[in-house]
Amino acid sequence: EDTPRQLNLAIVGHVDSGKSTLCGRLLHALGRISKKQMHKYDKEAKEKGKGSFAYAWAMDESADERERGITMTVGVAYFNTKNYHVVLLDSPGHKDFVPNMISGTTQSDAAVLVIDASIGSFEAGMGVNGIGQTKEHSQLIRSFGVDNLIVAVNKMDLVEYSKERFNFIKSQLGIFLRSCGYKESAITWVPLSAMANENLMTAASDTRLSSWYDGNCLLKAIDTLPPPHCDVLKPLRLPICDVFSSQMLGQVAICGKVETGAIRSGSKVLIMPSGELATVKIIERDSSRCKLARAGDNIAIGLQGIDPSHVMSGGVVCHPDYPVPVASSLELKILVLDITVPILVGLQFELHIHHAKVSASMVKILSLLEHKSGKASKKIPRFLTARQTAVIEVKLDKEVCVEEFSTLKALGRVFLRSQGNTIAVGIVSRVREQA
Numbered sequence: 537e538d539t540p541r542q543l544n545l546a547i548v549g550h551v552d553s554g555k556s557t558l559c560g561r562l563l564h565a566l567g568r569i570s571k572k573q574m575h576k577y578d579k580e581a582k583e584k585g586k587g588s589f590a591y592a593w594a595m596d597e598s599a600d601e602r603e604r605g606i607t608m609t610v611g612v613a614y615f616n617t618k619n620y621h622v623v624l625l626d627s628p629g630h631k632d633f634v635p636n637m638i639s640g641t642t643q644s645d646a647a648v649l650v651i652d653a654s655i656g657s658f659e660a661g662m663g664v665n666g667i668g669q670t671k672e673h674s675q676l677i678r679s680f681g682v683d684n685l686i687v688a689v690n691k692m693d694l695v696e697y698s699k700e701r702f703n704f705i706k707s708q709l710g711i712f713l714r715s716c717g718y719k720e721s722a723i724t725w726v727p728l729s730a731m732a733n734e735n736l737m738t739a740a741s742d743t744r745l746s747s748w749y750d751g752n753c754l755l756k757a758i759d760t761l762p763p764p765h766c767d768v769l770k771p772l773r774l775p776i777c778d779v780f781s782s783q784m785l786g787q788v789a790i791c792g793k794v795e796t797g798a799i800r801s802g803s804k805v806l807i808m809p810s811g812e813l814a815t816v817k818i819i820e821r822d823s824s825r826c827k828l829a830r831a832g833d834n835i836a837i838g839l840q841g842i843d844p845s846h847v848m849s850g851g852v853v854c855h856p857d858y859p860v861p862v863a864s865s866l867e868l869k870i871l872v873l874d875i876t877v878p879i880l881v882g883l884q885f886e887l888h889i890h891h892a893k894v895s896a897s898m899v900k901i902l903s904l905l906e907h908k909s910g911k912a913s914k915k916i917p918r919f920l921t922a923r924q925t926a927v928i929e930v931k932l933d934k935e936v937c938v939e940e941f942s943t944l945k946a947l948g949r950v951f952l953r954s955q956g957n958t959i960a961v962g963i964v965s966r967v968r969e970q971a
């Protein structure tokens with residue numbers, strides 16, 4: 537079974553930066569959307585008065601497919617490069633993009649940050665007074681442990697493919713990205729135009745670009761990302777993204793990404809937090825059956841010998857001898873987003889962790905971290921405001937499966953939501969009490 541490595545890729549960036557156009561181009565060119573389909577989208581989009589959004593529509597249909605819950609709930613689109621089977625996470629292109637983006641980035645191995653290079657737009661993304669969306673997104677994906685970043689400097693056609701403009705963006709944003717903790721060597725900068733199809737799948741053909749740029753096109757940049765770190769030797773952890781039933785997989789089927797370890801058909805697994813055992817009947821990867829799946833694979837499995845009521849999204853499939861920790865008291869390191877109402881001790885919110893969602897409250901602020909040094913400040917505030925970073929203690933209404941971020945990133949990333957808004961994002965710095 538020598539399938540190409542899977543690479544989960546998040547596409548992030550400012551609204552209207554061109555994420556959907558860019559994704560649509562890749563998918564179209566690499567065969568995931570047929571010409572006929574594309575034609576249909578074009579027509580539909582024009583009828584609805586959104587001509588230029590043809591590609592964006594293509595992405596939206598994938599989102600619908602996902603909602604019908606066919607197989608992978610997280611991956612909406614796939615394409616292959618020489619080295620990778622690339623899964624694009626979450627459909628971009630919607631205004632309420634941050635939460636969408638986060639559910640994708642918690643699963644991603646790397647990200648493409650799309651920048652609108654046109655005059656004024658890049659500047660808006662960087663924020664005139666305060667933090668723009670570009671900055672916010674870069675900070676977020678970094679706080680979720682995404683180490684490798686491709687910066688797609690899009691809409692270069694609007695600035696005459698200017699080398700000076702590209703270098704200006706590279707230096708301005710570069711300073712910020714390094715301050716977020718990205719290593720210089722882990723950032724790839726690619727000037728392109730998604731609309732004009734310049735430097736996306738093949739080297740630039742417009743001489744205004746090719747005269748000064750001889751680096752990788754976007755596809756090549758994706759293909760040369762370092763392979764995701766996979767811990768096949770650690771005990772099995774498969775967070776359950778969705779539970780469903782299907783003809784292929786039977787009454788109790790689940791899907792999700794194997795984060796660590798491996799899973800074999802016929803083997804016994806432990807379903808947490810219910811603590812029930814089940815037998816793996818069928819494993820499906822890319823809609824075909826396989827005997828074994830390993831860390832990094834997105835799969836669907838059919839389970840036997842378990843009551844469906846004991847299997848729920850937000851749970852974790854484990855090796856019977858090595859159950860995942862379960863806890864209801866956590867220490868979190870969080871980054872507060874641009875909120876207008878401060879976060880007070882006692883605040884009730886929704887905690888999202890891998891695919892679990894649980895009511896929680898902030899019990900205590902343990903420390904406030906200074907932005908520049910990252911060190912804890914002497915004084916502990918009574919509340920938290922926008923853009924602060926703090927370590928807090930939270931109490932959950934019920935127990936969830938959780939790992940410290942340092943142990944397993946995917947099970948130690950959180951986001952905090954209140955009244956439909958994401959108020960903070962962060963990581964689990966300590967599991968305070970285990971069941």
Ligand code: GDP
Pocket residue numbers: 549550551552553554555556557558588589592628629630690691692693694728729730731732
């Ligand atoms: P999203 O919100 O980030 O998904 O952005 P869209 O892909 O929907 O694009 C927003 C707008 O920018 C649309 O009108 C696109 O046609 C346009 N656009 C996208 N890429 C380019 C580009 O490379 N050049 C130009 N001139 N326009 C672009």
